[in-house]
Amino acid sequence: MTKNEISGLLAITISSIYIFATLRLPETAMGDNVGPKLFPLLAGCLAFLCGLILLIKDKKLDKSKKEIFHLGLREQKDLYVKIALTICLGIAYGFVLVPLGYVISTAIFMLCITRLINGKRWLENLLISLTFPVITYIVFAILLGLSLPRGLLSFLPF
Amino acid sequence: METIFHNLSIGLDAALTLTNITWVFIGGLMGTIIGMLPGLGPATGVAILIPISYGMNPTTALITMAAIYYGAMFGGSRASIMINTPGDASAIVSCFDGYPMTKNGEAGKALAISAIASFIGGIIGMIFLIFLTMPVANAALKFGPAEMFSLMIFALTATVTLSQGNMLKGFIAMAFGFMLSTIGIDPPTGILRFTFVPELQDSIDFLVAMIGLYAVAEVFKNYGNLETHYSIDSKTIGRVWVPWEDFKKTIKPILRSSPLGFLIGVLPGMGGTVATFVSYALEKTLSKNPEKFGKGAIEGLAAPEAANNASSCGAFVPLLTLGIPGSGTTAVMLGALMMLGVRPGPILFQMHPEIAWGVIASMIIGNIMLVLINLPLAVPLVQLLKIPQRIMLPLILGMAFMGTYFLNYSSFDFILVSVFALAGYLFWKLEIPIPPLVLALILGGTTEQSFRNAMTISGNDVMFFLEKPISLTLLLLAALSVAFSLYKQKRAAAKS
Amino acid sequence: MKGSFKKMLALVLISAFVLSVAGLASAAWKPTRPIEIVAPAGPGGGWDTLARVVKKALEEEKLVDQPIIVTNMPGGGGATGWTYLKGKKGKGEYLAVNSSLILLNNLLGKSKLTFKDFTVLANLQAEWETIAVKSDAPYSDLKSFFEALKANPGDMPIGVGPTLGNDDHIQFLMLAKKYGVDPATVKFVVYPETAAGQIPALLGGHIKAITISLGETLEQVKAGNLKLLGISSPERLNILPDVPTYKEQGVDLVFPHWRGIMAAPGLSEEQIAFWNETLKKMVESKTWKESLKNLGWDQFYQNADEYKAYLEDQEKEIKDLLSKVGLIK
Numbered sequence A: 001m002t003k004n005e006i007s008g009l010l011a012i013t014i015s016s017i018y019i020f021a022t023l024r025l026p027e028t029a030m031g032d033n034v035g036p037k038l039f040p041l042l043a044g045c046l047a048f049l050c051g052l053i054l055l056i057k058d059k060k061l062d063k064s065k066k067e068i069f070h071l072g073l074r075e076q077k078d079l080y081v082k083i084a085l086t087i088c089l090g091i092a093y094g095f096v097l098v099p100l101g102y103v104i105s106t107a108i109f110m111l112c113i114t115r116l117i118n119g120k121r122w123l124e125n126l127l128i129s130l131t132f133p134v135i136t137y138i139v140f141a142i143l144l145g146l147s148l149p150r151g152l153l154s155f156l157p158f
Numbered sequence B: 001m002e003t004i005f006h007n008l009s010i011g012l013d014a015a016l017t018l019t020n021i022t023w024v025f026i027g028g029l030m031g032t033i034i035g036m037l038p039g040l041g042p043a044t045g046v047a048i049l050i051p052i053s054y055g056m057n058p059t060t061a062l063i064t065m066a067a068i069y070y071g072a073m074f075g076g077s078r079a080s081i082m083i084n085t086p087g088d089a090s091a092i093v094s095c096f097d098g099y100p101m102t103k104n105g106e107a108g109k110a111l112a113i114s115a116i117a118s119f120i121g122g123i124i125g126m127i128f129l130i131f132l133t134m135p136v137a138n139a140a141l142k143f144g145p146a147e148m149f150s151l152m153i154f155a156l157t158a159t160v161t162l163s164q165g166n167m168l169k170g171f172i173a174m175a176f177g178f179m180l181s182t183i184g185i186d187p188p189t190g191i192l193r194f195t196f197v198p199e200l201q202d203s204i205d206f207l208v209a210m211i212g213l214y215a216v217a218e219v220f221k222n223y224g225n226l227e228t229h230y231s232i233d234s235k236t237i238g239r240v241w242v243p244w245e246d247f248k249k250t251i252k253p254i255l256r257s258s259p260l261g262f263l264i265g266v267l268p269g270m271g272g273t274v275a276t277f278v279s280y281a282l283e284k285t286l287s288k289n290p291e292k293f294g295k296g297a298i299e300g301l302a303a304p305e306a307a308n309n310a311s312s313c314g315a316f317v318p319l320l321t322l323g324i325p326g327s328g329t330t331a332v333m334l335g336a337l338m339m340l341g342v343r344p345g346p347i348l349f350q351m352h353p354e355i356a357w358g359v360i361a362s363m364i365i366g367n368i369m370l371v372l373i374n375l376p377l378a379v380p381l382v383q384l385l386k387i388p389q390r391i392m393l394p395l396i397l398g399m400a401f402m403g404t405y406f407l408n409y410s411s412f413d414f415i416l417v418s419v420f421a422l423a424g425y426l427f428w429k430l431e432i433p434i435p436p437l438v439l440a441l442i443l444g445g446t447t448e449q450s451f452r453n454a455m456t457i458s459g460n461d462v463m464f465f466l467e468k469p470i471s472l473t474l475l476l477l478a479a480l481s482v483a484f485s486l487y488k489q490k491r492a493a494a495k496s
Numbered sequence C: 001m002k003g004s005f006k007k008m009l010a011l012v013l014i015s016a017f018v019l020s021v022a023g024l025a026s027a028a029w030k031p032t033r034p035i036e037i038v039a040p041a042g043p044g045g046g047w048d049t050l051a052r053v054v055k056k057a058l059e060e061e062k063l064v065d066q067p068i069i070v071t072n073m074p075g076g077g078g079a080t081g082w083t084y085l086k087g088k089k090g091k092g093e094y095l096a097v098n099s100s101l102i103l104l105n106n107l108l109g110k111s112k113l114t115f116k117d118f119t120v121l122a123n124l125q126a127e128w129e130t131i132a133v134k135s136d137a138p139y140s141d142l143k144s145f146f147e148a149l150k151a152n153p154g155d156m157p158i159g160v161g162p163t164l165g166n167d168d169h170i171q172f173l174m175l176a177k178k179y180g181v182d183p184a185t186v187k188f189v190v191y192p193e194t195a196a197g198q199i200p201a202l203l204g205g206h207i208k209a210i211t212i213s214l215g216e217t218l219e220q221v222k223a224g225n226l227k228l229l230g231i232s233s234p235e236r237l238n239i240l241p242d243v244p245t246y247k248e249q250g251v252d253l254v255f256p257h258w259r260g261i262m263a264a265p266g267l268s269e270e271q272i273a274f275w276n277e278t279l280k281k282m283v284e285s286k287t288w289k290e291s292l293k294n295l296g297w298d299q300f301y302q303n304a305d306e307y308k309a310y311l312e313d314q315e316k317e318i319k320d321l322l323s324k325v326g327l328i329k
Helices: A003-023 A038-060 A077-100 A102-118 A122-143 B002-015 B018-036 B042-053 B058-083 B089-103 B107-141 B145-162 B167-181 B198-202 B206-225 B234-238 B244-266 B271-286 B298-314 B316-322 B328-339 B353-384 B389-408 B412-430 B435-458 B469-495 C002-025 C046-060 C076-086 C101-107 C142-151 C167-178 C195-203 C214-222 C269-283 C286-295 C304-324
Strands: C035-039 C068-072 C094-099 C119-134 C158-160 C188-190 C209-213 C226-231 C256-263 C298-302
Touching: A003 A038, A003 B167, A003 B412, A038 B167, A038 B435, A077 A102, A077 B206, A077 B389, A077 B412, A102 A122, A102 B389, A122 B389, B002 B058, B002 B107, B002 B353, B018 B042, B018 B058, B018 B353, B042 B058, B042 B328, B058 B089, B058 B107, B058 B298, B058 B328, B058 B353, B089 B107, B089 B206, B089 B271, B089 B298, B089 B435, B107 B244, B107 B298, B107 B316, B107 B353, B107 C195, B145 B167, B145 B271, B145 B435, B145 B469, B167 B435, B167 B469, B198 C076, B206 B389, B206 B412, B206 B435, B244 B271, B244 B298, B244 B316, B271 B298, B271 B435, B271 B469, B298 B316, B316 B328, B316 B353, B316 C195, B389 B412, B435 C188, C035 C046, C035 C076, C046 C068, C046 C094, C046 C119, C046 C256, C046 C269, C046 C286, C076 C094, C076 C101, C094 C101, C101 C304, C119 C142, C119 C167, C119 C195, C119 C214, C119 C269, C119 C304, C142 C167, C142 C226, C158 C167, C158 C195, C167 C209, C167 C304, C195 C209, C195 C214, C195 C226, C209 C214, C214 C226, C256 C269, C256 C298, C269 C298, C269 C304, C286 C298, C298 C304
Parallel strands: C035 C068, C035 C094, C158 C188, C158 C209
Antiparallel strands: C094 C256, C119 C209, C119 C226, C119 C256, C119 C298
């Protein structure tokens, strides 16, 4: 498949689900006469139509002209593993931020991330993952008064 | 005329005290640094300062806030140019040509022209603000829901046409943006749309999407070449300046973009983002070598920078004349002013001329000060590019997540950022343009609401959009821009 | 099994700790850790401003020994921040600001939380509602306005924000009802950005009237751009001696948009007593009164008991109202 065909399929799939969800929105007693469904329907149809045209346009192309697209999951396994791990770490970071507090959870997150990106240069990694949360916490939470979760350290007066 | 100069001198008198100038400097510097962090833009910058401003007199407080505002805007484009990570929505367009310039080894030149173009845009915007506030404010009142809707459609189609050769994908990205913008509580009816988890009730913050799609996705793109760093010519580092022949190319774009930016900035809720996109599209259309845009064309960086700064002056028009904030930042400033016992409004100029004109004067001073801060600051900034990617990328990630938290104080947004980052990487691989998605996500709410309001007022008559002259013109412009791009595409295809 | 054992153990430990602390501290309770005020909204709005004004007054008047931190937790029309507070059971250092939205959201089915899930402490301030038209509009009072609306609702779009079903919308529906206008015929144009969208639209003639809280219109009224058809306060206000109340015009309606403060659920008598006394001192302080004056807010103080009774009363009243105007069944 070409990039256009994949994009077309992506648009058709997402917009179909979206249009389906739109049609299932509840009716309302209170509101304006246009209602909450029309605009989402228009947006969904736009994506669907453009996706369809994109798909058909490239389907018509000669086989020889097609540039087959592949992600290269196997050849660049390293790269995709790193991306997947970063995403998982980001999500996990979101879950532990409030219970552990900003400083502790950020230090752990940064330690994992530096290990992922910077490899086994542990001294550098430790230095970054300890100084970053402490300095940002001092600057933003203490000096500038923005609220950051304090979590396990909430017994401290700052 | 004379009264204007008299008033301006009152303003300058009020603004030009040693305390105030010190605060302009501190505010400008703080703003620049805050603006460079992903997600932390002018609005957050000003909000951060509110507690500090409690003890100040109103003029000093306002001046400091204006300086932070400007500083954050300058800072936002620094990050766009250097690491392809816009600090704020209005800095997205600065990535288009600013980052390619950095990759071409012209980071110093790019930083310099962005500061200079911003400065000129700010000064032109200021002149407009001084002389045209009243007529422009009255003209802006003519903008009802129909005009607003048509303007959105025009700005969006102009952005789609930027993704040339790929307009269908541009429209798909735009539709995705609209779809994302409908997630959350529907204001008129109060029903929940597409909220699978309660955290989505307050809709997706476009800045969260931006941090994911740009900042974090950019980190992913760099995972492939961790050991390299930017090719920095040691000669270009020292020279943070623009040669005359390059500057010449940017004069006309700057002079066109500044008034345009100002006028768009006046319209409530529009702000710098639309101004930057429209001015970029305009310059690309007018340019003799549009193919250079996106590959490091200096005028492609200068135009949106000028438009953005001019639009920030425009945003002050509704604040100073109606007491109504025209942008997120001026909304925060309004809140801060009220805490200090000043209520901006139609009679602010009569009641507190020293404050109203002090703001204007302080914006002039702030602009000058920021160029003075930013040109020398560019030298150490460019040196930052020497930090190897393997150290830089974790720091960018840390900043990105911290910036995300400050947006809504919600750790749920971390999950959204991660998902958007994956989408951004995938879109990049598939060559689906990101800007139409982000812009449609930003403007989606207003677009839908003005569409529905226009329909309510007209009693469900679609012709309403064509009966109003301004609205009709904008819709025709939108259609023309699509037709023109199609024509150019056809011609390019015929040639090859 | 394991989880519940841990919980048990935690409970035992906590109660032992609480008992020992309570024993040491005897009857009078005082905050022992930093005080957190939750503003269940982003910076800049009414809730955030109130939280910061409270912090400022308590700190500057030295009414508490512990530092005060304001936490912004926007989401779900207050639900996110209030849910967080609900989880701090029995801890007297956690407060949150609230308003009539805590009643409205629950009654309209948008949220399950009610004031009964918390320890209410005090009502603090109020803003009044109004109906504004352009100063050259041909109506001088509610009666002439609503008669025109009744005659020709299609030509008179009404601006409301940020959403339907809020205080502004409800007061208009109530007035419409009293003047015999069918709410279903009124064209409501919604401005999610509130005053920032409504006032230019009104001045530009795109809509004919707005229903809004008083403070947002004051500057326009002073400048002669807008005129007010009435105020929802019980008596005329000093700042606007010429604007009659709804009551004077024969509509039995007093409608405050109030904001107050509450604490985590399950506070002890001693904790409530501490806050009752502290907040009472606060609302009488100079810092507090000055801030209120600057913001154009009215004092609307009720202590914990009065506030609780008021909330129960209001809940009934609003529920009755909402079903009358057809927003709930």
